């Protein structure tokens with residue numbers, strides 16, 4: 001579904017990604033792990049075209065989209081839930097959801113009704129403005145908005161960050177539902193234990209390079225990995 005090959009990116013003169021390569025298959029859940037500042041968000045931004053890759057390929061179902069504008073890459077089937085949520089504060093919940101449905105590609109797998117079934121709380125709040133929502137509700141809206149584009153791959157950057165434990169649990173439950181329904185997911189999160197229980201495969205980044213990849217059993221079996229690469 002998604003193949004990233006030799007991805008390099010920089011902010012001005014400072015190079016941040018040094019040839020990142022990995023793949024996500026249809027229906028697969030893959031994580032990007034690593035301590036603060038190791039290049040996880042930059043990898044996602046370079047994939048989405050929000051940071052222009054300096055080298056490398058971003059292949060979505062056979063088409064290399066590296067260097068294309070973000071809206072085109074989104075149209076190819078990548079739905080991003082960005083770090084910091086970035087919902088529209090002066091639009092209602094429903095308007096936020098409809099706004100991205102306009103960018104959808106292909107037949108509508110995801111509808112307002114289906115998003116409301118996944119997040120009943122969004123239906124209760126459908127007439128509220130984005131800025132009136134709690135952090136957890138904003139996060140649900142950000143996920144719902146990404147789904148409304150009918151993505152082939154959902155990318156989540158720190159979707160549970162800064163949320164109360166109960167709300168966090170609610171988000172994990174919804175992500176589990178998405179996984180069970182066969183959505184492909186690329187996810188970044190600080191909660192490695194939750195990710196090990198949830199995901200199929202893991203990619204660890206260290207200073208802009210992939211230093212390890214493997215399945216959840218291999219991640220759990222190697223405590224040295226946690227000490228070396230994942231302690232915050």
Ligand SMILES: Nc1ncnc2c1ncn2[C@@H]1O[C@H](COP(=O)(O)OP(=O)(O)OP(=O)(O)O)[C@@H](O)[C@H]1O
Nearest residue numbers: 011012014016034035036037038039040041042043
């Ligand atoms: N807009 C920017 N301008 C300049 N440097 C940046 C910018 N964004 C990130 N960086 C730098 O690039 C490196 C990688 O940052 P990135 O945000 O990709 O890390 P991350 O793994 O997502 O970290 P975190 O876990 O804190 O979210 C860091 O050294 C960071 O300081």
Ligand SMILES: [Mg+2]
Nearest residue numbers: 040041042083
């Ligand atoms: Mg980040």
